[in-house]
Amino acid sequence: MNAGLRPSHCVPNRFQPLPFILAYDDFSGGTGGWLELMPNFTKEGFKARESILDKTRWGPTMLSTASFGYMGTHGAMSGIYSLKLATRPVANRYEEMPAPGSMAHAIKRLSVFRPKGLVQFEMWYAYTPEQDRIGVGEKDIRAFGASFDVQDDSYRYFIGARFLNSVNGDLKRQWQILKADEGVTDQQWAYGRQGEWNKRGVDPMWYGRRYPDGRTDGYQFVSGGQQRLCYNESDDKINWIYLRLTVDTARREYVDLQSGAAVFDLRGISPTLVQPYARIEGLLNPVIWVETDTDRRVFLxxxxxxxSCE
Amino acid sequence: MRHFTTAVLERHASLAGDFATEPYETPWASEALFFIRAEETAGENPLLRARVQISADGIHWVDEGTAFPPITTTGDYFVRISHFGGWLRLAGTIQGEEGRFDVTIHLVLKE
Structure with a gap:
């Protein structure tokens, strides 16, 4: 895009923002509103609605210095602090529904302030498991991803990307996008439970049946989307990696995904459109998450x- | 302005036997409070013991020296700590026959 249109001089040019910056967080001064994604604690005793999945135990987010026992403090790409998403040390097999605590999410709750059009997510990130055992733990990270939860005047939809790294210890290293399979019912989406609140297409991070080859009801593989990322040679060496996802909220379509220097064209692909939910018109929530593949904490x-947006 | 964070380490969690909260990074903070809200108890003479632990790497833990008084009933309890380095967690145990505590645990950090 035309660099002359960029109005913000505080965003480093390792980012490629659209003209209007909704948020720039480098976590040097706090979490910037990114917090754990939790259910609504609106029931008796401030408990969450009954669900087939316990969503109250997803791992914590925190400011991190990325410190390791034999390497010391990595710090961040800029400054000392990054935002860390940490799972608990628990996982089900891939083809089962996610174990409580096997994921960690960070969400920033925003709303639209511009007409519909291009919206973009960018981050510099690194991933590794907890260095609680010897060897190289790359295969213990199941997946990570980033998406927007959007609601406009007609529809709610999840639009985002997931890097499927490992399935039951078998490295896949393949990008997927959020898009639910046609023909999946709301009940199948919720692992067969009748009366689950969510609809097909909503919360694909944990809903949608999973299959041993890495497919789920909620993700589609990106064509040619295999990629070897810079994991490094041991679990206490982390490399900062660039990710960009651009979507079009006017057309309700993906635009493209950039991971490192690779760009995947996603034009013409639609997310799964769902009837609007109450009280969230104009919602624009970016969400980041990480999933563990085994009984080991993994970190993003x-x-x-x-x-940013146009 | 001072820097501040409340981390919710457990939400209505049911504890029995030995337990430890998830490791939490605290390098930016110089003072902390752990809160335990004991919401429900079960079993015969249930007793919750919890102590603060610190760590150099988030993996190996040592007792910091601060401990909650033994908790036997529902209610809200806290301890204060400072000079704790980069990591904090609570470790503890539930005693009593078939002892169980349902708890919410907060870690409150300030710099």
Whole structure:
């Protein structure tokens, strides 16, 4: 895009923002509103609605110095602090529904302030498991991803990308996008439970049946989307990696995904459109998450994030 | 302005036997409070013991020296700590026959 249109001089040019910056967080001064994604604690005793999945135990987010026992403090790409998403040390097999605590999410709750059009997520991040055992733990990270939860005047939809890294210890290293399979019912989406609140297409991070080859009801593989990322040679060496996802909220379509220097064209692909939910018109929530593949904590370190729009 | 964070380490969690909260990074903070809200108890003479632990790497833990008084009933309890380095967690145990505590645990950090 035309660099002359960029109005913000505080965003480093390792980002490629659209003209209007909704958020730039480098986590040097706090979490910037990124917090754990939790259910609504609106029931008796401030408990969450009954669900087939316990969503109250997703791992914590925190400011991190990325410190390791034999390497010391990595710090961040810029400064000392990054935002860390940490799972608990628990996982089900891939083809089962996610174990409580096997994921960690960070969400920033925003709303639209511009006409519909291009919206973009960018981050510099690194990923690794907890160095609690010897060897190289790359295969213990199941997946990570980033998406927008959007609601406009007609529809709610999840639009985003997931890097499927490992399935039951078998490295896949393949990008997927959020898009639910046609023909999946709301009940199948919720692992067969009748009366689950969510609709097909909503919350694909944990809903939608999973299959041993890495497919789920909620994700589609990106054509040619295999990619080897810079994991490094041991679990206490982390490299900062660039991710960009651009979507079009006017057309309700994907535009493209950039991971490192690779760009995947996603034009013409639609997310799954769902009838609007109450009280969230204009919602524009970026969400980042990480998933563990085994009984081991895995971490996603986010050095910085930019959310921008045209 | 001072820097401040409340982390919710457990939400209505049911604890029995030995437990430890998830490791939490605290390098930016110089003072902390752990809160335990004991919401429900079960079993015969249930007793919750919890102590603060610190760590150099988030993996190996040592007792910091601060501990909650033994908790036997529902209610809200806290401890204060400072000079704790880069990591904090609570470790503890539930005693009593079939002892169980449902708890919400907060870590409150300030710099």
């Amino acid at each position: 370190f986010v050095d910085s994030v930019v959310i």
